[in-house]
Every structure is written in structure tokens, then in C-alpha cells.
Amino acid sequence: MSESHNHLVDNSLSGKIKKETGVSVARCYQCGKCSAGCPVSVDMDYPPSLLIRKLQTGLPEHEEQVLRSKSIWFCLSCEMCIARCPMEVDIPPMMDYLRHESIRLKKVNPASKNIISFHKAFLDSIEQTGKLYEMGLIVDYKTRSFNLMQDVMLAPSMFAKGKLSILPEVIKNRRNMKQIFKNTLKNKQK
Amino acid sequence: MxxxxxxxxxxxxxxxxxxxxxxxxxxxxxxxxxxxxxxxxxxxxxxxxxxxxxxxxxxxxxxxxxxxxxxxxxxxxxxxxxxxxxxxxxxxxxxxxxxxxxxxxxxxxxxxxxxxxxxxNVIQFIEEFIIDKLDDNIKFEFNKKVACYYGCLLVRPNKILNFDRTEDPQTMDVVMKKLGADSIDWAYKTECCGAGFSVSFTEAVGRLSGKIVEDADHRGAEALIVACPMCHSNLDMRRPEIDKYNGKKLNIPVLYITQAIGLALGIDRNILGLQRHFVTVKLNDFKPFAKKIEVENLQITEEI
The missing domain is CATH 1.20.1050.140 (Glutathione S-transferase Yfyf (Class Pi); Chain A, domain 2)
Structure with a gap:
């Protein structure tokens, strides 16, 4: 009995989470403190405790729902859940892992399109120059997300207040930066 | 020296x-x-x-x-x-x-x-290298009611950062009291402002930051004091979204704790960059510093 149970856990998404992040969803007793404290649980399709419950069942349809959920992308990584969890189930690193798996398995929820476009535009900027180029990021994000009109009034005021630079800051060792991206993000995407 | x-x-x-x-x-x-x-x-x-x-x-x-x-x-x-x-x-x-x-x-x-x-972090830097020098260098008392806003990443996850309390942190309050401020108790000290979603999920930022600004204002704070650029951008630049969420216009300014210290030290407002804020920082009439301000628990991080 226990052997077959272990076998089940090892192949499940929760088993992979345990192996990759050390986080055990089995510890959760569904008190709901994470969902109560989470500032974006109202925006999520499944609040954090329900996401964990779905992982606990280990049913393929539940795991599918988790990987295709909005929740994993709407998570702000604010760490409130772990601060309040009586069982110390470390949800934020679990969320990171679920996001990575969701991308790897091409199961990203369409509602998270803008959020991911922003992340990608952000990282592209760093890959090119080593530092964040805010002006470039805004333009790149707008093009990717087709939100061309968003914040059109904000940029000129920011510029007037000296908060936006026209030209990017560039680090000297850009080759090192390219290398880091080649060995990490670009490596995984292949 | x-x-x-x-x-x-x-x-x-x-x-x-x-x-x-x-x-x-x-x-x-x-x-x-x-x-x-x-x-x-x-x-x-x-x-x-x-x-x-x-x-x-x-x-x-x-x-x-x-x-x-x-x-x-x-x-x-x-x-x-x-x-x-x-x-x-x-x-x-x-x-x-x-x-x-x-x-x-x-x-x-x-x-x-x-x-x-x-x-x-900036508070640890202040505690370790700045606070002891304040008594001899303060020119003005920061005699205002302030709400210290810590946000998420300064205090969480506590296991890794090992800095201050996760729910009711005190380090910024201690620094502000040391400057002569009246730092208030309030409900949103460590609630998230929406952080990196400022551009990609602006509605959520309006709601989360809206609650923070509203509570600070409601309790009579004259300024929000922060120690994070993302918190500052959201609470200061996202004021149209915040006001829309609250259904009213709130004028409470947001200052970096280092700007508050700078004002107390008598540094010029433009050198501290106060003119760059979207919400005008009107605070003035600071009292000339008269006598040393005693604050209990100056080294609060030691106790935790």
C-alpha cells in the first residue's frame, strides 16, 4: 500500500514540486489563511489553498487545471501566504516552479498574456544591455501586448520629471550577459 | 574622522x-x-x-x-x-x-x-551607519504624522531575510520617531501594493495601492514613508488609478525614508529629488531641532 502510494506521489505534479523545490503540499490542512491573506485571490480562478488542494488529489485533471490556471500568473510573489501559513507550506517557490512548468508544457493561460509579455520584454531589455531600459521596455511591451494607448499620458510627465532616460545604460561586459541568457532562459526554450 | x-x-x-x-x-x-x-x-x-x-x-x-x-x-x-x-x-x-x-x-x-x-537593505544601513550620527546632525524635527509602509519584500520571507516582524514591523517607525515624527499604527503596513504588475495588471495595482493610500489618509497621516522604488512608483505615480478606486482624490504625499532623513538634516529639497514626485510634497514648517529625541527599542531587529 505504502509503496504504491509513494509511486503515485513521485509521478505526480506534487511529487515533482517536492523534488524540485522541497515544498510539500501534503502538509497543508486547508485552513485557508493563504487565500484569506492573498491580495490577488479575488482575481484568481483558484485561490492558493484550492490550488494546493488540487495538487493534493494528484488527479490528472486537477493538475491540468493548476498548470492552465490564471492563479499561477496572477500571483504577485508578495510572500504573504508563507508569512501566515501555520504549516509553513512555502507557496511562492512552488508558484515559480508551476509557472516554469506551465511554460515548458505550453499550458499558459491566455488571460496571463499581458503579464508574460511584460516579463519577456523586461528580460529582453536586460539581455541586450545588462540593465533595464525603461523607455525600451514600455515600447516593447506595448507592441507585444497591443496595448498601444495605455499610459500614453504617463511617459511625458515622467520624462518632464527626469524619471525617464532616452538612452539605455549599457554594461561593459555584454558578452557575459549574453552568455548568462544562453545558459539559462534560452537553453530551456530549445 | x-x-x-x-x-x-x-x-x-x-x-x-x-x-x-x-x-x-x-x-x-x-x-x-x-x-x-x-x-x-x-x-x-x-x-x-x-x-x-x-x-x-x-x-x-x-x-x-x-x-x-x-x-x-x-x-x-x-x-x-x-x-x-x-x-x-x-x-x-x-x-x-x-x-x-x-x-x-x-x-x-x-x-x-x-x-x-x-x-x-536601506533600513539596516540606516540603523547601522546613520542613526547614531543623527543627534549631532539633525537641523529640523520631522514633526509630522506619518504612516510607515514596508510592503512585502523588506520583511518577507522572514526565514531568509531575518529582518523585523512580518506583520507589524517597527524599524522604519523607530527611525521616523527618532527624527521627531509621530508614526501611526495602521492596517496596511505590509500589504502588497501590486509591485511589478504596475504596467501589466494596472487594475489590481489601483485596488491594492488604493487601500493603502486610503487607510493612511483616513488615519490622519500627513505622509507615507517608503523604502522601495516599486512601492513608491505605485503609490505616487498610480494616483489616477488609486483615486478612481477610492472614488475621491487623496493628496497624501509619498516620501522615501531617505528623503525624510534628508529634510531633517536640512538638505535642499531639490537635491533630495522631491520635485520629481507626482504628488506634490507640500510638507514644510519643520520645527528647528531642539533636544535629542529618545526612542525606545532603537535596535529592534536584535530582539527578533
């Missing part, structure tokens, strides 16, 4: 949209005889984007900076941005507790980080 030299990582925001944070950190350091030495050829920490998309990348970007700082012979590293601070401390923690990952990251960045740096 011998000048104190400390390693410094400004981060991207402090060179761009939050340059007044950098200006005010530099101004108070200079005034009190502290030299901040930037890490040579530093790069972005990767912020939320990197850890959302790729673990190795999220560790390698901060690790390159840490290794460069170590190479430059720096012992302490002051990281004013709460998000960069969080990425740096998390990276240090992960690399020191996972040897396989440590080796892997060393390979990726082509350098070795040995783990000898002491990483300080």
Missing part, C-alpha cells in the same frame, strides 16, 4: 524612474561622511520577471553582481531597492544552501561567488 566606505548596488530603478531615491541615499550618506562604492559593471538583478520565468536565470543575474562585489573587495553591500535586496538575499541563501546549484551558477556566470558579502 575616517570616511566609512560601503559597497553599493543602486539597481535599475534608481538610475531611472526612481532616481530621487538614489539622490536622497547619496545625499544623506555624503552629509554623514559615508562613501558608497558602486559595484563595477553591475547588471540588473532580474527582478520579478526572471524568477517568474527561469530559476537559474533568477539566481545567475544577482550572483554575477555579488561575485563582482566580492572581487572588488567589498564587505558590505547596501541595496536600497527592496526588490533587488530580496533577489540578492534569496540568491545568497539558495547558493549557500544548495551546493549543486552553487556550482551550476558559478559555471553560468563564469565567476565564483564565495558568499562573504553582508547584504543590507
Amino acid at each position: 575616517q570616511k566609512i566606505k560601503l559597497g553599493y548596488y543602486p539597481g535599475c530603478s534608481l538610475e531611472g524612474s526612481s532616481r530621487e531615491y538614489n539622490e536622497s541615499v547619496q545625499a544623506i550618506a555624503e552629509k554623514l561622511g559615508i562613501e558608497l562604492v558602486s559595484i563595477p559593471d553591475w547588471n540588473c538583478c532580474g527582478a520579478t520577471a526572471a524568477h517568474n520565468l527561469n530559476k537559474e536565470l533568477s539566481l545567475s543575474l544577482p550572483a554575477r553582481n555579488l561575485a563582482l562585489a566580492e572581487e572588488a573587495g567589498l564587505k558590505e553591500l547596501v541595496v536600497p531597492c527592496a526588490a533587488c535586496y530580496s533577489r540578492f538575499t534569496t540568491t545568497q541563501h539558495e547558493l549557500m544552501h544548495d551546493e549543486t546549484m552553487h556550482q551550476k551558477v558559478n559555471g553560468i556566470i563564469g565567476k565564483e561567488y564565495k558568499g562573504n558579502l553582508r547584504i543590507l
